[in-house]
Amino acid sequence: MTETVQSVHASLDLRPGQLFIDGQWLDWDGPRFDQINPNTQQVMGSFPEAGERGVNEAVAAARKAFDEGPWPRMAAQDRKRILQRFIERIYDAEEEIAKLQTLDNGIPYHLSRNTRVSAKATADVMDSYAGWADKITGETYPQFTAASNMQYMSFREPVGVVAAILAWNAPLLMFANKVGPALAAGCTVVVKPSEYTNLSVTRLARIVAESDLPPGVFNLVTGAGATGSALSAHPGVDKVTFTGSPQTGRSILLASGGNMKRLSLELGGKSAGIVFPDTRSLAATATQLMGLCSTFLSGQVCSTPSRALVHRSLLDEFVHHAAEQVKKVKFGNPFESTTTSAPIISRRQVERILGYVESGQQEGATLQFGGDRPGGDLAEGNWINPALFTNVSNQFRVAREEIFGPVLCVIPFDTEEEAVRIANDSEYGLAGCVFTTDVTRALRVARAIRSGSIGINGYASVPNAPMGGVKSSGIGREGGWPSIEAFTELKTVNFNLDA
Incomplete structure (x- = not known):
């Protein structure tokens, strides 16, 4: 018998949405909103509107994990092993995750499971980024002048706390393209899915929550525009990576000036x-x-x-x-x-x-x-x-x-x-x-x-080739080494060999 939106929704026994902050799933005592399935108009679930309060808590956890925690300082091999373990769990749960994405945005299940927006493709993309964890290198530079005996070298360091704001049309792929390179580079992350597609991203978050990531490295907040605005403008966020409309992208660009946030913006097209x-x-x-x-x-x-x-x-x-x-x-x-x-x-x-x-x-x-x-x-x-x-x-x-x-x-x-x-x-x-x-x-x-x-x-x-736009289509690239670069800062060290 063919499944339906109603029968799949009932079989998955979905719980009310929670926030994931500092390694803990939190019940929310603030406002909530309903997510509607576009095929049937059926309510798929209730989720917290995190707003400024929830964003403050999530960013504080990510900030502490970056400034004081082990993740940015962890040996590359160890970081890569942790990422690989939850990538394998995504593969194991791919059928359920694909069903959740179909409940989210209505994409036919056979496409949700077998195309570039599938959970399997998500795991593949995450795996591609995880492979960079032990290959993020700087450079050494030849002596420029004989006037001084200075050795110059550069290092790539994680950019810091990342706000990852996802679009609704491919929530799984968006998750991989933003969270994958951020974690591989040693950043900490606060993820906000679109208000239309919380089910599949929450399932990915539960897989991450059951991994060996230190508390605060990964955080999840849900909500609509006000939550996204609070996250993108937060002074504790070092970088925003966003996929969505040019109008919202321009708002993020203006808000980023407060602390010179680094930006990756993919803002649509008219190809x-x-x-x-x-x-x-x-x-x-x-x-x-x-x-x-x-x-x-x-x-x-x-x-x-x-x-x-x-x-x-x-x-x-x-x-x-x-x-x-x-x-x-x-x-x-x-x-x-x-x-x-x-x-x-x-x-x-x-x-x-x-x-x-x-x-x-x-x-x-x-x-x-x-x-x-x-x-x-x-x-x-x-x-x-x-x-x-x-x-x-x-x-x-x-x-x-x-x-x-x-x-x-x-x-x-x-x-x-x-x-x-x-x-x-x-x-x-x-x-x-x-x-x-x-x-x-x-x-x-x-x-x-x-x-x-x-x-x-x-x-x-x-996933191993860059994708992004020019003009109003955005800033930066996702895919391959350019994506890793986007989640790092370049530091130059001068070493006086005569000292």
């Missing part, structure tokens, strides 16, 4: 997928671009190419194949293996996306299909039928602003230079992709696009 006439298969390309907006997380991914820049000669055929792809989309029970797509995370976001659909039509774009809500058995869920706009000017709101939903805008171009100009005419610069069989053109265009990463004939991210 372009550029389709040239010599693409290997137009059917496959159109299916991929439309599929990224209509399946998986239904376009609720920051790197999704939501602008399809299509050579004018291909427009009609591209739209045909995109329409064929959408016919395969199936909404419904996320624990049904045939379900292809996640619902929109909240009713508020549903209304926001529908507002963009209306705006596109008012500005003169042609809505080829979708952009409405299904009825019947799906009426209670936060569903929007995937939409495709043609006759889009790059100056329309639907082409300039991040919609974060199942909406693809098709913009025509005639020349390579025009395609590059349109792609770069955006306040964002996170990702993008180029579809062509001309290798020279592929590299030329990839280099010309102003973004943190570009895919050629496809796009994917991996």
Whole structure:
């Protein structure tokens, strides 16, 4: 018998949410909030609104653990062994964690368990970062002048107390990308999940809590915007790592000035997928671009190419194949293996996306299909039928602003230079992709696009390569050595050998 949101929720026997501070799970005597499942509108659980008081307690614990505790001073091998043990426990619990993520954000369970946002992938990412623990090195420098006998060397030291504020669309992966490098580098951490996705992150926190981490090294607070603001502005925090909206990112940037916090901000995108006439298969390309907006997380991914820049000669055929792809989309029970797509995370976001659909039509774009809500058995869920706009000017709101939903805008171009100009005419610069069989053109265009990463004939991210954006898409990179660098400070030591 196929499981449902209701049956899985009941089988997991979930307890009311708590805060984890200084090595202890704490019942909360302050305000609480309910988390709602976007498929069914069912309450998934009650969680503390930590607010300023809870944040103060968590940061104080992390501060003490960093300033006085053993973790930043621990031998790299010992730190790595502790990390490896709870990574193995994530692997052991991956099925349950995947179910919790599905209860959180509605992603189909088979995708929650078997894609780059799965618990298994989370453990893989954590493992990649843990491997850096004994490889974080400085440098020695040659003598610059004969006037003095000074030896110069540098050391990388942990940045301090880290506030890790997670997005809702991939809570497990966000956890790994922020907590993994922070702990590997020797930092202490206060984690705040999105108010929409507390179940899966709390389960990861319980695994961490049962590990050999010293008290205060890892702390968990829950809450909405006020809690996030208190955490990002706290004077006891040395670094904020955040994934979310540009508006919130700008607020964090302003708040960080109080104590010159270090920042890693991944703030969304309006990526372009550029389709040239010599693409290997137009059917496959159109299916991929439309599929990224209509399946998986239904376009609720920051790197999704939501602008399809299509050579004018291909427009009609591209739209045909995109329409064929959408016919395969199936909404419904996320624990049904045939379900292809996640619902929109909240009713508020549903209304926001529908507002963009209306705006596109008012500005003169042609809505080829979708952009409405299904009825019947799906009426209670936060569903929007995937939409495709043609006759889009790059100056329309639907082409300039991040919609974060199942909406693809098709913009025509005639020349390579025009395609590059349109792609770069955006306040964002996170990702993008180029579809062509001309290798020279592929590299030329990839280099010309102003973004943190570009895919050629496809796009994917991996934990050992950097990912991040330019312009309003953020500051810094996650992945590989650049991520480790972001959680360390560089100290230069001068040694007078004549003293």
